[in-house]
Amino acid sequence: MNQTMISSLVLLVEDDAEIALLLERYLVRSGYRTVRASTGQTALAHLQMLRPDLVVLDVGLPDIDGFELLARIRGSSPVPVIFVSAMDDDTDKLLGLKLGADDYVTKPFNPQEVVARVGAVLKRTRGIAGGEVIRHDGIEVQLDSHVAIVSTESGRVELPLTVTEFRLLVCFVRSPFKTFERASLLDACMPESDALDRTVDTHIANLRRKLADCGQGGYIATIRGIGYRFARSTSV
Numbered sequence: 001m002n003q004t005m006i007s008s009l010v011l012l013v014e015d016d017a018e019i020a021l022l023l024e025r026y027l028v029r030s031g032y033r034t035v036r037a038s039t040g041q042t043a044l045a046h047l048q049m050l051r052p053d054l055v056v057l058d059v060g061l062p063d064i065d066g067f068e069l070l071a072r073i074r075g076s077s078p079v080p081v082i083f084v085s086a087m088d089d090d091t092d093k094l095l096g097l098k099l100g101a102d103d104y105v106t107k108p109f110n111p112q113e114v115v116a117r118v119g120a121v122l123k124r125t126r127g128i129a130g131g132e133v134i135r136h137d138g139i140e141v142q143l144d145s146h147v148a149i150v151s152t153e154s155g156r157v158e159l160p161l162t163v164t165e166f167r168l169l170v171c172f173v174r175s176p177f178k179t180f181e182r183a184s185l186l187d188a189c190m191p192e193s194d195a196l197d198r199t200v201d202t203h204i205a206n207l208r209r210k211l212a213d214c215g216q217g218g219y220i221a222t223i224r225g226i227g228y229r230f231a232r233s234t235s236v
C-alpha cells in the first residue's frame with residue numbers, strides 16, 4: 001500500500017481556539033486529518049486512544065506545563081512532536097529538543113509554515129521505511145519497524161528513541177568509523193529545519209545517554225572541529 005495515500009492524523013494541542021481552528025483548516029486543506037486538544041489531559045487521552053501520526057504541541061497550556069507534557073509523551077511514545085513556543089527563545093528551543101521534540105515553530109507563525117513542517121517531519125519519519133536490518137556490534141536497527149535494539153547482559157532491549165535520534169543512529173550504524181560533519185548529520189536527520197549546529201549536539205547527547213542507559217556507552221566520539229564518529233572509544 002502506498003503510504004502517501006493514507007491520510008495522517010495530526011493531534012493539535014492548543015488552548016487558543018482561534019489558532020487551533022486556523023491550523024486545523026490549513027492542515028485539512030492539505031489532506032491531513034486532525035484532532036484537537038485544548039488541555040494536556042485531553043492530549044494524553046487522545047494520544048493513547050487515537051494514536052496520532054504527529055503531535056503539534058503548544059507549550060503554553062492551562063492545566064500542565066507544555067514541556068512537562070512533552071516529557072510525558074516521550075515517556076510513552078515515539079510519536080513525532082513539533083512544539084510551538086510563544087517566544088523566539090533559544091533556551092525554550094533547546095529545552096524542547098532536549099526533551100525529544102523533533103522540530104519547533106515559534107509564535108506568531110505562518111500556518112503554511114507549520115503545514116510544511118508537519119509534512120517534512122512525517123516524510124522524515126517514513127523515509128526510513130524498507131525491510132532492512134542493519135547491525136553494528138550489539139546494536140541492531142530494524143528500518144521497517146523503526147526499532148533499535150541493543151543486546152545487554154540481561155537480554156535484548158529496545159531503545160526508546162525519537163525519530164530524529166533514530167535517524168542519527170541509522171546514519172552511524174550504516175557507516176561506523178566514518179567521521180560525520182555536523183552539517184551532514186543535520187541534513188540526514190532534520191532536512192527541513194533551519195536548526196543550528198547545537199541542535200545536532202543536543203540530539204547526539206540524548207542518543208548517547210540512551211545508549212549508555214542500556215549499557216552501550218562510549219559509542220559516539222566527538223571529533224573536535226568536525227563532528228562525530230560512531231565507534232566504541234577505548235583510548236579517546
Ligand code: CA
Binds near residue numbers: 014015016059060
Ligand atoms: Ca497557549
